[in-house]
Amino acid sequence: DAGVIQSPRHEVTEMGQEVTLRCKPISGHNSLFWYRQTMMRGLELLIYFNNNVPIDDSGMPEDRFSAKMPNASFSTLKIQPSEPRDSAVYFCASSLRQGRGNTEAFFGQGTRLTVV
Amino acid sequence: KNQVEQSPQSLIILEGKNCTLQCNYTVSPFSNLRWYKQDTGRGPVSLTIMTFSENTKSNGRYTATLDADTKQSSLHITASQLSDSASYICVVSATGTASKLTFGTGTRLQVTL
Numbered sequence: 001d002a003g004v005i006q007s008p009r010h011e012v013t014e015m016g017q018e019v020t021l022r023c024k025p026i027s028g029h030n031s032l033f034w035y036r037q038t039m040m041r042g043l044e045l046l047i048y049f050n051n052n053v054p055i056d057d058s059g060m061p062e063d064r065f066s067a068k069m070p071n072a073s074f075s076t077l078k079i080q081p082s083e084p085r086d087s088a089v090y091f092c093a094s095s096l097r098q099g100r101g102n103t104e105a106f107f108g109q110g111t112r113l114t115v116v
Numbered sequence: 117k118n119q120v121e122q123s124p125q126s127l128i129i130l131e132g133k134n135c136t137l138q139c140n141y142t143v144s145p146f147s148n149l150r151w152y153k154q155d156t157g158r159g160p161v162s163l164t165i166m167t168f169s170e171n172t173k174s175n176g177r178y179t180a181t182l183d184a185d186t187k188q189s190s191l192h193i194t195a196s197q198l199s200d201s202a203s204y205i206c207v208v209s210a211t212g213t214a215s216k217l218t219f220g221t222g223t224r225l226q227v228t229l
Contacts, residue, residue: 004159042221043160043205091159104150105217107159 025094139206
């Protein structure tokens, strides 16, 4: 398996533009997580899907952020409109939920977003 | 509020030396604690996972300890190598909240010649 695949690796966009980040989880995993990482705040959970259903989106900073998981092999995180303070590295991770617990979360290589 | 604090924030050591990174947490009820290594420009990769009943776990030159009473964990790196230069992140999860991982902000380790 190629692991969690994210695209693009780098994105530079102007303030006000729409940004879409993409993620392909590991085949067979049923949980998917979107995280944001900044120097100041470290890793923060934005949203968590289980079996393609959003379970916890309390970390989504505001309405400009939205995430979808139309099927088990694809998810998107959209920012519209983007702002300079959204600049960060966005990670997608997947794991296998068994019972009440999850196995180890495997992370993608991240998308470095710069909003100018 | 669940929190994970790591120290030091950054550390520079000479190749071949040992070092110890610290993690204090207030996550409750405790389920497990993981140490992740994050190389520059890459996603975090799990090094160890420890549950309540485990005191020590090793992974090659990495040895993690857990004291569930004092809610402290450490990651000891033996005979450091240049490739150990990375950020080390302590992550704690609470029972019954599979999605709620509490992350520390990491210790940035630099190993030099």
